[in-house]
Amino acid sequence: MGMELDDRKKIILRAIIQTYLETGEPVGSRTISRYTDLNLSSATIRNEMSDLEEMGYIVQPHTSAGRIPSDKGYRLYVNELIQQQAQQNLASQETSKMVIEKTDRLEKVLKQIVQVLAKNTNYATMIAGPSYHQNSIKFIQLSRVGEDQLLATIVAEGNLVKNQMIRLTDPVDEDQTVRLNMLLNNQLCGKTIGEINLDMITRMKQQAGIHSEVIARVVDAVAEAIQPDEEDFPIYTSGATNIFDYPELADSSKAKELIYAFEDKKELAEMIREADAENKEGGTDIQAFIGKESPLANMQDCSVVTAKYKLGNGMMGTVAIVGPRRMDYKNVVENLRTLKTQMNELFGNGDAQLEGPSSGREVPGSSGQEKK
Amino acid sequence: MGMELDDRKKIILRAIIQTYLETGEPVGSRTISRYTDLNLSSATIRNEMSDLEEMGYIVQPHTSAGRIPSDKGYRLYVNELIQQQAQQNLASQETSKMVIEKTDRLEKVLKQIVQVLAKNTNYATMIAGPSYHQNSIKFIQLSRVGEDQLLATIVAEGNLVKNQMIRLTDPVDEDQTVRLNMLLNNQLCGKTIGEINLDMITRMKQQAGIHSEVIARVVDAVAEAIQPDEEDFPIYTSGATNIFDYPELADSSKAKELIYAFEDKKELAEMIREADAENKEGGTDIQAFIGKESPLANMQDCSVVTAKYKLGNGMMGTVAIVGPRRMDYKNVVENLRTLKTQMNELFGNGDAQLEGPSSGREVPGSSGQEKK
DNA sequence: TGTTAGCACTCTTGTTTGTGGAGTGCTAAC
DNA sequence: GTTAGCACTCCACAAACAAGAGTGCTAACA
Numbered sequence: 001m002g003m004e005l006d007d008r009k010k011i012i013l014r015a016i017i018q019t020y021l022e023t024g025e026p027v028g029s030r031t032i033s034r035y036t037d038l039n040l041s042s043a044t045i046r047n048e049m050s051d052l053e054e055m056g057y058i059v060q061p062h063t064s065a066g067r068i069p070s071d072k073g074y075r076l077y078v079n080e081l082i083q084q085q086a087q088q089n090l091a092s093q094e095t096s097k098m099v100i101e102k103t104d105r106l107e108k109v110l111k112q113i114v115q116v117l118a119k120n121t122n123y124a125t126m127i128a129g130p131s132y133h134q135n136s137i138k139f140i141q142l143s144r145v146g147e148d149q150l151l152a153t154i155v156a157e158g159n160l161v162k163n164q165m166i167r168l169t170d171p172v173d174e175d176q177t178v179r180l181n182m183l184l185n186n187q188l189c190g191k192t193i194g195e196i197n198l199d200m201i202t203r204m205k206q207q208a209g210i211h212s213e214v215i216a217r218v219v220d221a222v223a224e225a226i227q228p229d230e231e232d233f234p235i236y237t238s239g240a241t242n243i244f245d246y247p248e249l250a251d252s253s254k255a256k257e258l259i260y261a262f263e264d265k266k267e268l269a270e271m272i273r274e275a276d277a278e279n280k281e282g283g284t285d286i287q288a289f290i291g292k293e294s295p296l297a298n299m300q301d302c303s304v305v306t307a308k309y310k311l312g313n314g315m316m317g318t319v320a321i322v323g324p325r326r327m328d329y330k331n332v333v334e335n336l337r338t339l340k341t342q343m344n345e346l347f348g349n350g351d352a353q354l355e356g357p358s359s360g361r362e363v364p365g366s367s368g369q370e371k372k
Numbered sequence: 373m374g375m376e377l378d379d380r381k382k383i384i385l386r387a388i389i390q391t392y393l394e395t396g397e398p399v400g401s402r403t404i405s406r407y408t409d410l411n412l413s414s415a416t417i418r419n420e421m422s423d424l425e426e427m428g429y430i431v432q433p434h435t436s437a438g439r440i441p442s443d444k445g446y447r448l449y450v451n452e453l454i455q456q457q458a459q460q461n462l463a464s465q466e467t468s469k470m471v472i473e474k475t476d477r478l479e480k481v482l483k484q485i486v487q488v489l490a491k492n493t494n495y496a497t498m499i500a501g502p503s504y505h506q507n508s509i510k511f512i513q514l515s516r517v518g519e520d521q522l523l524a525t526i527v528a529e530g531n532l533v534k535n536q537m538i539r540l541t542d543p544v545d546e547d548q549t550v551r552l553n554m555l556l557n558n559q560l561c562g563k564t565i566g567e568i569n570l571d572m573i574t575r576m577k578q579q580a581g582i583h584s585e586v587i588a589r590v591v592d593a594v595a596e597a598i599q600p601d602e603e604d605f606p607i608y609t610s611g612a613t614n615i616f617d618y619p620e621l622a623d624s625s626k627a628k629e630l631i632y633a634f635e636d637k638k639e640l641a642e643m644i645r646e647a648d649a650e651n652k653e654g655g656t657d658i659q660a661f662i663g664k665e666s667p668l669a670n671m672q673d674c675s676v677v678t679a680k681y682k683l684g685n686g687m688m689g690t691v692a693i694v695g696p697r698r699m700d701y702k703n704v705v706e707n708l709r710t711l712k713t714q715m716n717e718l719f720g721n722g723d724a725q726l727e728g729p730s731s732g733r734e735v736p737g738s739s740g741q742e743k744k
Numbered sequence: 745t746g747t748t749a750g751c752a753c754t755c756t757t758g759t760t761t762g763t764g765g766a767g768t769g770c771t772a773a774c
Numbered sequence: 775g776t777t778a779g780c781a782c783t784c785c786a787c788a789a790a791c792a793a794g795a796g797t798g799c800t801a802a803c804a
Contacts, residue, residue: 161523241635263612
């Protein structure tokens, strides 16, 4: 019995998958017989398909229907695709129609990315910005806003900015503010946010001595500001409604769950984390989760393709594209690859060219011109 | 012919509407005959319904089906509802299960509001935060980040904070920075952001004299930071997926448009603006847009109920609830009313109790305790 | 004059039934 | 190993049908 996956079977499998991706309907032996240049009759194809089914690469929705690819079949196809692409990754990039405008606000870049990807692929896209957590603090500016109010402005590597209002029980004067400012800077500058732990904070409180009450509050506030909270993992999405274009996802119950995930974003953050975790072991930067492999329960009927990108200043972002199982993997992978080169062009050459957002978003960036 | 809307007709109409709101299905004469305590036979009801239809308060989906309320019918019902509620608005408020936690970050309050409303009503909700535009500038802090970089931190009334990175062509020293800082503060403090126009900016550039090149860039940057941009109208949404629970909105094409509006938010901003515009003329603070009255083309099949709230520091926010035509107006209006009292409790007593977000969102607020 | 019972009629909704088509598996011939 | 042929299966779609809900109208009634 011809039970190994010889070349002919591969060709047929690929033909089945490609046809199915285009039409979305189970594909029969006759179609393949014409579609390929193998010059085989439908009967022969039928035999091969029977084998392919037994091997688990394709399935029949019901007897006497055509075949559709199984997750295993997609897997094979996608793996090949990713490897192929990796080799000739310079060839097709020039043909890309992706345009990421230069801008100096990270937030805007991220929004653009998801929008462009959503438009190019017609799937739902998302991107997770860099986590504030791994950046080190550049400096802290303490300003008196009123008698008993201070504003702490914390600037981290990559020009991420966070603001924190501090309301005090007792008034402070300008002098104290300056001293506090120095103390904070001495202790915290250069440390990464992850490094700043409770130990350090209590030590600072002790060193404070005289105004220990005031400083306790200030230090606490600053500590809170830089603690990674839910907002620390900013996520932008675009094209969530694209899923309505794919009938297999558009029925109310599934669509509701998917859309909810894109609205809520907490689940998405979870997904990104899981995807990143798996990505570490694997070598490639592009990762595909097909059907049941999907990291999220809601997305068992979808495929998710993720990729990691440099965002300047050593920050990394992860982008994910969510579509139906029968997504156009080729197009998706191509888009992700061209995005990669674009990002390298934008951020590859060394130093900061854009400001990071505060806590990931929404703080206006520079109007400074980029050095071209 | 009994062509004026006498009391009995009103009762029947109300009964029809209420029943329809509950069941979602056309309601027949027999149902009303039992449901009301009028003790009338279905035949009589039929006659009355025939009249009501001729008057335009109800319609028949097809011959020999029950009746459903028309927009005009809803209008009457809702108007009554709003007025009734306005009178007895103290009675039922205690029974509310709405809980807005005290917190000192405006952003979080807004998020909470939409979430609670979405949960209580099971409709899609949104809130537009205060526009930065009408607030006046409290002070500006200019900090040197590097040789050729400045960070401008702009604090406005209500403790809205904006950050703006400024990249310069030439380096500046500490001394210049301080002088620039003073100039900016002298000129801009106390002005509302709306007041700061091009005139003022060019005047400042002239006054600058010596480092006019540097100051031009700084002033421009600050000006840009406080210009109302798209982000100036922050909108939070929740429960967009609730619309899937209402079959009349859940079919793909309509759902797609609605969900898209909630994802994109630009359209929502537009809607809020229109609603606010209409709200000015009308006296009441709660406004209902029923079916075709809806301010957005996408929402012609929905009803939208909006309300305005104080958010402290004289800021106003507008909240909107979007559901099917047959939404539970009573519950919605009740929820909006209790929200109103809650907000008054939280923000009614005078001064700033929370920090505003930068550009409306995402800047960490104070950990300072509220004075209770 | 307003109210009610009765009845024929209409329209929707759900179910059943039947038919065409696409596709398969198998067998036998090449 | 490949292919033609054929019987069989199953879905998708349409037509036919029955049940139910509700109406409008007419005629009787208080």
